[in-house]
Amino acid sequence: EAQVTQNPRYLITVTGKKLTVTCSQNMNHEYMSWYRQDPGLGLRQIYYSMNVEVTDKGDVPEGYKVSRKEKRNFPLILESPSPNQTSLYFCASSLRQGLHNSPLHFGNGTRLTVT
Amino acid sequence: AQTVTQSQPEMSVQEAETVTLSCTYDTSESDYYLFWYKQPPSRQMILVIRQEAYKQQNATENRFSVNFQKAAKSFSLKISDSQLGDAAMYFCAYEPVNNAGNMLTFGGGTRLMVKP
Numbered sequence: 159e160a161q162v163t164q165n166p167r168y169l170i171t172v173t174g175k176k177l178t179v180t181c182s183q184n185m186n187h188e189y190m191s192w193y194r195q196d197p198g199l200g201l202r203q204i205y206y207s208m209n210v211e212v213t214d215k216g217d218v219p220e221g222y223k224v225s226r227k228e229k230r231n232f233p234l235i236l237e238s239p240s241p242n243q244t245s246l247y248f249c250a251s252s253l254r255q256g257l258h259n260s261p262l263h264f265g266n267g268t269r270l271t272v273t
Numbered sequence: 274a275q276t277v278t279q280s281q282p283e284m285s286v287q288e289a290e291t292v293t294l295s296c297t298y299d300t301s302e303s304d305y306y307l308f309w310y311k312q313p314p315s316r317q318m319i320l321v322i323r324q325e326a327y328k329q330q331n332a333t334e335n336r337f338s339v340n341f342q343k344a345a346k347s348f349s350l351k352i353s354d355s356q357l358g359d360a361a362m363y364f365c366a367y368e369p370v371n372n373a374g375n376m377l378t379f380g381g382g383t384r385l386m387v388k389p
Contacts, residue, residue: 198381200379206375
């Protein structure tokens with residue numbers, strides 16, 4: 159089954175404790191991205207990647223890191239989480255540039271709480 | 274920068290009736306794409322419908338249709354014959370033609386409740 163798999167589904171951590179949210183897609187998609195969803199703000203892009211070893215900032219990159227060592231994986235790293243990073247996170251992928259022709263496939267989200 | 278605004282944080286509709294969700298956007302581009310996504314309690318993001326700005330004809334997908342008013346920068350979603358399964362968060366989203374980051378700009382969402 160074609161899918162984007164992100165883990166964990168829920169995560170509770172404390173301020174300053176490094177964490178990684180994993181994301182993997184099995185569709186050989188070139189583009190991958192991370193979004194965060196907050197009430198009243200919708201989803202905002204954190205980082206994106208056009209291909210292996212190519213990543214760039216989205217709208218809200220502060221406090222996050224990503225890597226794309228393999229085409230299928232795109233982990234999101236919070237080196238020193240803070241309470242304002244409490245949010246619902248989505249990984250997404252698409253085959254190519256142009257979402258009107260190459261729709262986004264979303265993972266099922268990770269609910270992160272930082273205390 | 275483009276912005277997308279959904280002015281109705283919550284809406285409710287009686288089962289089998291029709292409801293319209295509003296969305297406005299701001300852009301200086303003449304060509305772009307607009308989308309509506311559905312997010313049920315499962316958190317899955319489901320593409321409902323999309324519209325190309327250069328097309329005057331409003332998009333339709335079964336019970337879902339849009340009213341696209343380019344001059345007014347308005348893109349509302351009409352759900353006909355509402356069903357219990359339509360209860361969800363609905364997000365309006367914008368994509369520019371030149372989209373290097375493959376990014377969608379989302380509105381803040383509208384929570385739709387369907388009453389039996």
